[in-house]
Amino acid sequence: MGVASTSVCSSSAPTPPVAMVPWIRAMAEKLRQRLRLDVGREICRQYPLFCFLLLCLSAASLLLNRYLHILMIFWSFVAGVVTFYCSLGPDSLLPNMLFTIKYKPKLGLQELFPQGRSCAVCGKVKCKRHRxxxxxxxxxxxxxxxxxxxxxxxxxxxxxxxxxxxxxxxxxxxxxxxxxxxxxxxxxxxxxxxxxxxxxxxxxxxxxxxxxxxxxxxxxxxxxxxxxxxxxxxxxxxxxxxxxxxxxxxxxxxxxxxxxxxxxxxxxxxxxxxxxxxxxxxxxxxxxxxxxxxxxxxxxxxxxxxxxxxxxxxxxxxxDSPPEKATEPPSPxxxxxxxxAEPRNKKPSVLKLELKQIREQQDLLFRFMNFLKQEGAVHVLQICLTVEEFNDRILRPELSNDEMLSLHQELQKIYKTYCLDESIDKIRFDPFIVEEIQKIAEGPYIDVVKLQTMRCLFEAYEHVLSLLENVFTPMFCHSDEYFRQLLRGAESPTRNSKFNRSTQKRGESFGISRIGSKIKGVFKSTTMEGAMLPNYGLAEGEDDFIEEGIVVMEDDSPVEAVSTPNTPRNLAAWKISIPYVDFFEDPSSERKDKKERIPVFCIDVERNDRRAVGHEPEHWSVYRRYLEFYVLESKLTEFHGTFPDAQLPSKRIIGPKNYEFLKSKREEFQEYLQKLLQHPELSNSQLLADFLSPNGGETQFLDKILPDVNLGKIIKSVPGKLMKEKGQHLEPFIMNFINSCESPKPKPCKPELTILSPTSENNKKLFNDxxxxxxxxxxxxxxxxxxxxxxxxxxxxxxxxxxxxxxxxxxxxxxxxxxxxxxxxxxxxxxxxxxxxxxxxxxxxxxxxxxxxxxxxxxxxxxxxxxxxxxxxxxxxxxxxxxxxxxxxxxxxxxxxxxxxxxxxxxxxxxxxxxxxxxxxxxxxxxxxxxxxxxxxxxxxxxxxxxxxxxxxxx
Structure with missing residues (x-):
């Protein structure tokens, strides 16, 4: 036992030094971190020459401490280098040392208009009034x-x-x-x-x-x-x-x-x-x-x-060759x-008008004034007419004091309205014009006669006249107002609707939609030699019956169905949604044994505009095909123009219009209809009401061969005479006449981009060696x-x-x-x-x-x-x-x-x-x-x- 205990004691003697090894390593690691030896090693690796010189200088300072005052010169140099290096990093740059070279970047807006002119009317660079x-x-x-x-x-x-x-x-x-x-x-x-x-x-x-x-x-x-x-x-x-x-x-x-x-x-x-x-x-x-x-x-x-x-x-x-020098003096x-850009056309054009022509025609002048109101520049025409009248009055040979006082007051009004910067009707005149008018307007009234020999009013009149002729007249010639004037011979849809209502009041009403339905039936039939036109005579008792199904033209105040006489209609109060896409059996399918099932949009409609007359809200559902939306857009564009905030997505020409495709477009089509209902001009639209009605216009929105035939023009022109004479063999003539005379309707969306057809000629033009x-x-x-x-x-x-x-x-x-x-x-x-x-x-x-x-x-x-x-x-x-x-x-x-x-x-x-x-x-x-x-x-x-x-x- 004694030997054993002795051996144990002897074996346990070296244990304390072994246990101290981790502690020593930890202390050494802490010391190395504090001294940042890794950083020093990295510095020595990156800058070996500098570290070697620094070590030599340190050793020389220790060994040659007697000459430390001389070595301080080298230590000062090292300190300067270190200070310079630490204070100036790669991002620190000295400024340009070529003081004679100064390049100034351009200033954007002033380069475009060096005289500060931008608006054609008031001359302000950032005009907020005019269009x-x-x-x-x-x-x-x-x-x-x-x-x-x-x-x-x-x-x-x-x-x-x-x-x-x-x-x-x-x-x-x-x-x-x-x-x-x-x-x-x-x-x-x-x-x-x-x-x-x-x-x-x-x-x-x-x-x-x-x-x-x-x-x-x-x-x-x-x-x-x-x-x-x-x-x-x-x-x-x-x-x-x-x-x-x-x-x-x-x-x-x-x-x-x-x-x-x-x-x-x-x-x-x-x-x-x-x-x-x-x-x-x-x-x-x-x-x-x-x-x-x-x-x-x-x-x-x-x-x-x-x-x-x-x-x-x-x-x-x-x-490095000298640039080629000009051999001729600069041209003017x-x-x-x-x-x-000078016009080459020698023939007179209806799209080229002179201001004189506009002023000579009262209806054209009225259209021109409406156009200027839309552009926010009607005061340009007003000052032109005012200065003309002022010149006529001031050029009289003898002026009384009352006339001079009246002219002076008129001149003050012209100055305050058209010359002051704070005026909303300010027009940009040359400074000398404004100064001379201001001098006369702020002086005594008898000085107004000086304008008879001064140039300021004549220059102002020439400037405004030039503005009307060179800026607004060309714009007017391409405006909707002028195009309406050109087409004034053809009755507008509103005028036609008023005419129809007036004839009904005189007891001459007839089923216009029924006639339209019969003529449309003529277009469906095939051309047969010897075929007679249907009998367009109306049976007795048909005067009081108006069909609601086929609407010939857009009417802002149409006659409602018999069930709801004299009831106002406000589509803005209607609420619609497209909750889902369903399948519908196509009645026009050629196969009679099995009807083709086509996907359609289900439109839920809630009518709330008849509560004032005691009617409860009505609910119904309408099923419309994909193409019917684009027919609606085309017809609305024809009668009301485009609606920038209500646009359908691009029409899909190529590719399947299956259930999945319609489902992906459901929200866009729903948003389109909701935005249409919010437009005031469509609040009483018969076309839109028919589109949302369960029995309204089942056929007029279908994309047929002749989907956009304007039946109103046909009724007003040729077929009316043909019906009276009851001519025969005229169906081919009517078809050809319509196809040749009817202008194409606006497309609901932009056409597809034209892609080069893969022909050898086009490939030859497109590809090269x-x-x-x-x-x-x-x-x-x-x-x-x-x-x-x-x-x-x-x-x-x-x-x-x-x-x-x-x-x-x-x-x-x-x-x-x-x-x-x-x-x-x-x-x-x-x-x-x-x-x-x-x-x-x-x-x-x-x-x-x-x-x-x-x-x-x-x-x-x-x-x-x-x-x-x-x-x-x-x-x-x-x-x-x-x-x-x-x-x-x-x-x-x-x-x-x-x-x-x-x-x-x-x-x-x-x-x-x-x-x-x-x-x-x-x-x-x-x-x-x-x-x-x-x-x-x-x-x-x-x-x-x-x-x-x-x-x-x-x-």
């Missing part, structure tokens, strides 16, 4: 815009070629009337003016350096990544397209997608580049869309993305495209999700960072040079940025000189229309490519070559050059840059994100 269509930038953007006559002639030549190549070839086969082409000329002038004004509004150098070059850096990164995966440059383009992955631009998937994208982009810009209400004319917008997207934009982008064009632009930029300034089918990606092809470079944060900003980025990614500069550039970034980044903006600004000023602009426009004309140019041969293109590569090699300074090496220089330049020789990759970069430019020129597109998203939703 937006009166703003000069929205109606006449070419006001005060003048360019040199040579540039104007070059632009006119290009636009004339557009008309000659894409409009006149088919238009001359239709008519010789130039009215339509004249309107097209004005539209093109408007488009070009808006584009130029917006270009003047943006800061081009800033866009280039801050956004366009950054997108180019992304493109270079993709090319570098792709080059690492291929050995042969022949596969570089395909590898880069795969590297883009899902971030490839939608226009690059195929040539048809590219054309579709340009169409959608053009349509998206139309509200901002076309005159007000021009987009309401669907035929004009479709024509312009096809001309611009397919015949101008597509070949222009092909020209820009062509490697031969890219090489040509690179040579111009790289070659002329109004922008005024000569191009250079771009082929772009990336040739199918619409639903699954694409590999590569690393998304475009969602990563770009840390580079500015030209200095771009140069460092290219040096690091493309040229593979050594680390010491990269660190040196990072150090000098603090000193020279802002200086280089300012110099770059100034340099680009100077280059743009040189580029926008008259002779260079003419040269650029000529190049664009030759590229789009192939005028006076022969296609460049393959040998010429190869020669230009070799010259481009040589110039790129010579462009790199020798100092940089010594730092990176000759081989690295060759490989890097070769990589950049090979990337620029890929047409589809050039097209990708072109579209990315185009999107950036469009968003800068039209910042409104960034605010309507839904429209921008819908532009790519078809993908």
């Amino acid at each position: 937006p269509s009166l703003l000069l930038e929205n109606y006449q953007p070419w006001i005060d815009m003048k360019i040199s006559s040579k540039v104007d002639a070059s632009l006119s030549e290009v636009l004339e070629l557009v008309l000659e190549n894409f409009v006149y070839p088919w238009y001359r086969d239709v008519t010789d009337d130039e009215s339509f082409v004249d309107e097209l000329r004005i539209t093109l002038r408007f488009f070009a003016s808006v584009l130029i004004r917006r270009i003047h509004k943006v800061d081009i150098p800033s866009i280039i350096t801050k956004k366009l070059l950054k997108a180019a850096m992304k493109h270079i990164e993709v090319i570098v990544k792709a080059s690492q995966k291929v050995e042969n440059t022949e596969f570089l383009q395909q590898a880069a397209l795969e590297e883009y992955g899902p971030e490839l631009h939608v226009a690059l998937r195929s040539r048809r997608d590219e054309l579709h994208y340009l169409r959608k982009l053009t349509e998206l810009l139309f509200p901002y580049v076309l005159p007000p209400k021009a987009t309401d004319c669907r035929s004009l917008t479709l024509l312009l869309r096809e001309i611009l997207s397919g015949s101008v934009f597509l070949p222009s982008l092909d020209f820009l993305a062509d490697p031969d064009t890219v090489n040509h632009l690179l040579i111009i930029f790289i070659v 300034l002329v109004p922008f495209l005024q000569k191009f 250079l771009f082929k089918n772009n990336a040739n990606r199918a619409e639903n092809t699954e694409r590999k999700q590569n690393k998304n470079y475009f969602m990563e944060m770009m840390t580079v900003e500015g030209v200095y960072d771009y140069l460092m980025y290219v040096g690091r990614v493309v040229f593979q500069v050594p680390d010491w040079l990269h660190h040196l550039l990072m150090g000098t970034r603090i000193l020279f980044k802002n200086t280089l940025e300012m110099y770059t903006d100034y340099y680009i600004h100077c280059k743009l000023e040189q580029l926008f000189q008259e002779h260079r602009l003419v040269s650029l426009i000529t190049l664009l004309r030759d590229a789009v229309f192939r005028e006076n140019t022969e296609p460049r041969s393959l040998q010429d293109k190869q020669k230009r490519a070799k010259q481009t590569f040589d110039e790129m090699m010579n462009y790199i300074p020798d100092v940089i070559v010594k730092c990176i090496g000759e081989e690295a220089k060759y490989e890097s330049i070769r990589l950049l050059f090979d990337g620029l020789q890929q047409p589809v990759l050039n097209k990708q970069l072109t579209y990315v840059l185009l999107d950036i430019v469009i968003q800068e020129l039209f910042p409104e597109l960034n605010k309507v994100q839904k429209e921008v998203t819908s532009m790519t939703s078809w993908m």
